[in-house]
Amino acid sequence: LSVTSEVKNRAEALLKRYNVSGVKIIRQGSFKYFKILATVNYIFTDTSLPRAYIKKDGQVYTNTWHGTPLKKMGKYNKGELHSMGNIQRNLLFSDYLVYPNDYMMEKMLESYNIDSLFKGEILCEGYPRNSVFFNDNTDEIKKKIGYADKELFVYMPTWKVENVGA
Numbered sequence: 001l002s003v004t005s006e007v008k009n010r011a012e013a014l015l016k017r018y019n020v021s022g023v024k025i026i027r028q029g030s031f032k033y034f035k036i037l038a039t040v041n042y043i044f045t046d047t048s049l050p051r052a053y054i055k056k057d058g059q060v061y062t063n064t065w066h067g068t069p070l071k072k073m074g075k076y077n078k079g080e081l082h083s084m085g086n087i088q089r090n091l092l093f094s095d096y097l098v099y100p101n102d103y104m105m106e107k108m109l110e111s112y113n114i115d116s117l118f119k120g121e122i123l124c125e126g127y128p129r130n131s132v133f134f135n136d137n138t139d140e141i142k143k144k145i146g147y148a149d150k151e152l153f154v155y156m157p158t159w160k161v162e163n164v165g166a
Contacts, residue, residue, distance in 0.1 A: 001026070002025075002026045034053075037049065038056065040059070041058065041060065044062045046064045047065070048063075053090075060095050064098040065097075073107065073112075074113070076111055091114050091118065092119075094118075094120050096122075097120060097121075098125060100124070100126045
C-alpha cells in the first residue's frame with residue numbers, strides 16, 4: 001500500500017481497526033516505492049502513477065480510477081490540463097480499466113481522448129471500494145451502526161469544491 005506521509009498514520013489505524021495483516025505501507029515517492037514499481041508483476045491503482053513510472057514488459061496494470069465524474073475532467077477541466085498527459089499515459093499503459101458502469105467508462109475514455117486508442121480490456125464490474133455496499137451483509141452493517149430499519153443513501157464526494165472546474 002503506497003501512501004503519502006500525511007495519511008500514513010490513518011492508513012495504519014484503518015488496517016489495525018479492520019484487522020488486516022500482511023500489508024506493507026510504503027511512502028509514495030520514496031526510493032523503495034520506485035524500486036517496487038520497477039519490479040512488481042501486478043499494479044492496481046485508483047488514480048495515476050508518477051511521470052517517472054514506465055511500464056515494464058510483463059507487468060499487468062489495472063486501473064480502477066476513484067469515482068464517478070460529477071465534475072469536469074480531462075480536457076473539459078482547464079485546471080487539470082497540466083496533468084492530462086500523465087493521466088492519458090497511465091490509462092493507456094493499463095491492461096485493464098475497471099468502471100462501475102457504461103456512463104463512467106464513456107466519460108473517462110472521451111474526457112482523456114483515449115476512446116479510440118485504448119487497446120486493453122475494459123471491465124464494467126463495479127469498484128472494489130464500493131463493493132461492500134452490494135454485499136449480502138448490508139443488513140448486518142446497518143444493524144451494527146444503528147440503522148437496521150432505515151433506507152440509507154450515501155454521498156461520497158472525492159473532490160473538493162474549490163477544485164471543480166467552472
